[in-house]
Amino acid sequence: MLTREGCPENVLAIKDALEALEGRWKLLILFALSTGPRRFRQLAREVSGITDKVLAKELKSLEAHALILREPQDTFPPTVEYSLTPHGRSLEKVIEELHSWGLLHRKKIMGK
Template sequence: MLTNGRCPKTALSIKDALEALEGRWKLLILFSLSGGSKRFKQISREVPGITDKTLSKELKNLESNKLITRNVYDTFPPTVEYTITDHGRSLENVLEGLHYWGLKHRAMVIEE
């Protein structure tokens, strides 16, 4: 549990986490991939509203943060699949917590 102390290391670790997950799409992409490996268009369908350009950029960023891997298969045309890494899977409790918090938030604030 975090304390209210002003520990610079705590602030730095939160900053690092927020930078790795910043933006409106990364957590939704990780949620999509938590169900197993997917191709680009599958992810695109499961994350409504994201453009192909943005999805491509976010996938590259998630890969550089070692949260997903990009697997290219030697087929014609080439097949590319994205898979969540063990490091990315470590966020499953965070995603689940956000899911339940979002349900409560919607019931309390948005649907009133």
């Protein structure tokens, strides 16, 4: 559990986590990849509302943070497959908890 002792380190850790996961789309992309590897088009369909340009940018950022792996396939036409790294898989509990909280929040706010 977090304590107030060492607060600057705790704040820095949370800041780093938020930077790695910032934005509207990254957690949704990670959620889509949690069930297995996906190609770009598959991700674009599963993460509805995201543009190709934004998806490409977010995938590069997730790769830079070592959360996903980009694997070019030896096919024609060339394809690329994305999957979670072990580091990315370490977020599964966070994503599950966020999902559960989101369901409760939706129920409380919308009464559904």
